[in-house]
Amino acid sequence: MTFSQEVKSEILKSARKLQGANAASFLTAVLKSAGSLTLVNGGFAFTLESDNLEFLTLCKNLAFEQLNAEVSILTREQHAKSEREHTCTFEASVGKGLGLISDEDGTLTLSDVAALIPTEQNAKRGFMQGLFVAGGSVVIPKPDEADQYSSNTLNTNYHLELRFTDDAFATAVAENFPELDLHFLSRKSHSVLYVKDSEKIADFLVYVNATKAKFALEDVIISRSMRNKINRQKNCDIANINKTVNAAGKQLEAIATLKKMGLFDDLPDPLKDIALLREKYHEATLDEIADMLSISKSGASHRFAKLIELSQRKS
Numbered sequence: 001m002t003f004s005q006e007v008k009s010e011i012l013k014s015a016r017k018l019q020g021a022n023a024a025s026f027l028t029a030v031l032k033s034a035g036s037l038t039l040v041n042g043g044f045a046f047t048l049e050s051d052n053l054e055f056l057t058l059c060k061n062l063a064f065e066q067l068n069a070e071v072s073i074l075t076r077e078q079h080a081k082s083e084r085e086h087t088c089t090f091e092a093s094v095g096k097g098l099g100l101i102s103d104e105d106g107t108l109t110l111s112d113v114a115a116l117i118p119t120e121q122n123a124k125r126g127f128m129q130g131l132f133v134a135g136g137s138v139v140i141p142k143p144d145e146a147d148q149y150s151s152n153t154l155n156t157n158y159h160l161e162l163r164f165t166d167d168a169f170a171t172a173v174a175e176n177f178p179e180l181d182l183h184f185l186s187r188k189s190h191s192v193l194y195v196k197d198s199e200k201i202a203d204f205l206v207y208v209n210a211t212k213a214k215f216a217l218e219d220v221i222i223s224r225s226m227r228n229k230i231n232r233q234k235n236c237d238i239a240n241i242n243k244t245v246n247a248a249g250k251q252l253e254a255i256a257t258l259k260k261m262g263l264f265d266d267l268p269d270p271l272k273d274i275a276l277l278r279e280k281y282h283e284a285t286l287d288e289i290a291d292m293l294s295i296s297k298s299g300a301s302h303r304f305a306k307l308i309e310l311s312q313r314k315s
Contacts, residue, residue, distance in 0.1 A: 003138060003139065003140055003213070003216070004136070004137045004138050004139070006212075006213055006216070007132070007138055007205065007208075007210045007213045008052070008055070008132070008133050008136075009054070010209070010210045010211075010212055010213055011129050011132060011133050011208055011209065011210055012054055012055060012058055012133060014129070014208075014209040014210075015058060015062075015126070015129055015130075015133070016058060016061075018062065018126050019065075019066070020066070021118065021120065021122075021123045021126075022122050022123050022125070022126035023062045023065070023066045023126065024066055024067075024097075024098055024123075024126075025118045025123040025124070025126040025127040025130065026062065026126040026127065026129055026130040027059060027062055027063060027066070027094070027098055027130065028098045028099070028100065028116055028127065028130070029126075029127045029128070029129075029130030029131045029134065030048065030059055030130040030131075030133065030134045031046050031048065031090070031094070031095065031098065031100060032100060032113070032116055032166075032169060033130070033131055033134045033135045033162075033163075033164060033165075033169070034048060034050075034134035034135050035047065035048045035090075036048075036049075037095070037101070037110075040089060043091075043092060044092045044095075044101075045089050045090060045091055045092055046089070046090040046092075046094060046095050046100075047087055047088065047089050047090070048087070048088040048089075048090070048134075049085060049086070049087050049088075050085075050086055050088075051083055051084065051085055051086065052086075053073075053075075053084070053086050055133055055134075056073055056086050056088040057073070059071070059088060059090075060073060060088060063090055063094050066097075067093065067094055067097040067098075069090060069091055069093050069094045069097070070091060071088060071089065071090050071091070071094070072088070072089050073086055073087070073088045073089075074086065074087045074089070075087075099111050099115070099116065100116065113166065113168050113169040113172045114172045114176075116169075116172075117172060117173065117176045124176075124177070125207060125208065125209070128177065128180075128207060128208055129208045129209065131162050131173065132162060132208055135162055135163040135164065136160070136161065136162045136163070137160070137161055137163075138159070138160040138161075138201065138205075138213075139157065139158070139159045139160075140157070140158055140198075140201070140216075140217055140220055141157045141158070141220055141224065142220075158196055158197070158198040158201055159194065159195075159196055160194060160195045160196075160201045160204060161192045161193065161194040161195075162182070162192065162193045162194075163190050163191070163192055164190060164191045164192070164193070165189075165190050165191075166191070167186065167191045170184060170191040170192070170193055171184065171191075173193060174193055179207075180195070180200070180203070180204055180207065181195065181197075181200055182194070182195060183195065183196075198217065198221050199221075201217060202214050202217050202218060202221075205217065240285075244283070244284075244285050244286070245283070247286070247304075248278065248282055248283065248284075250308060251275075251278050251304050251307060251308065252278060252279065252282065253311075254304075254307045254308040254310075254311035254312075255275045255278065255279060255307060255311075257311040258275075258307065258310060258311050263310070267307075267310075270303055271303055271306060271307055271310075273293060274289065274293060274300060274303045274304065274307070275307060277289055277292055277293065278304075286300055286301060286304075
């Protein structure tokens with residue numbers, strides 16, 4: 001099961017408890033975003049297609065419980081893919097009861113999209129739950145992929161989106177849910193509202209009552225953060241080692257030059273002592289050399305700088 005499927009399954013379990021305006025908001029979002037108005041048996045009806053029977057069964061039950069509407073589900077075998085496709089058909093009274101359509105003077109009219117979005121907080125949650133289950137998806141990195149990313153890509157591969165066939169509806173949703181910080185993107189065949197920030201995706205999951213999925217997401221965020229911290233430390237250690245090796249190489253080269261020129265034996269004892277230690281301990285850090293001589297790090301650095309300066313001046 002993908003992470004999107006896990007989120008939708010959790011939302012569906014929560015949505016079973018929806019009642020009244022909250023249940024109506026869920027159905028409104030589903031039918032407006034994923035439903036089709038079709039002609040069935042000489043009359044209009046809404047149809048909803050999905051391979052998720054649990055989702056359609058919930059919609060059927062909510063329509064019956066809240067609107068006393070008869071809803072049928074037809075299952076077709078998809079032999080090529082060994083899958084089943086289900087079609088849920090809602091009588092026209094469902095669309096009228098939800099305010100999706102009106103029939104005045106025999107003329108069927110679609111409602112303004114902005115008027116469909118509820119303002120009460122719990123109803124808005126139910127509405128967003130319906131939108132995500134009907135046309136949403138979310139992708140997060142797998143926990144074992146966390147070490148593949150550097151510290152500046154903590155939000156890489158986090159992506160949540162809601163798909164719409166109606167630009168105006170997508171725009172209205174974004175405007176009426178500012179707390180979710182949804183960004184608009186227009187594609188060839190549909191519009192998308194999306195979120196890429198991992199923390200905001202976590203907030204979205206809490207908003208739609210997918211708390212288990214939120215905890216799973218946070219586990220990935222924490223894992224990636226820890227791995228990146230380890231990688232940063234590892235990179236820092238490597239950089240320090242390279243710096244030490246490069247510095248030691250220059251110091252050894254200066255010492256060799258002074259010996260070749262016959263000047264080494266005439267060096268002051270402090271310079272001679274530190275030179276002998278460097279020759280003995282090629283990989284020792286500046287701090288370690290300073291400790292061996294019981295001097296400060298800056299004092300050791302000054303002595304090495306003096307050796308290099310003398311080798312360059314005399315060569």
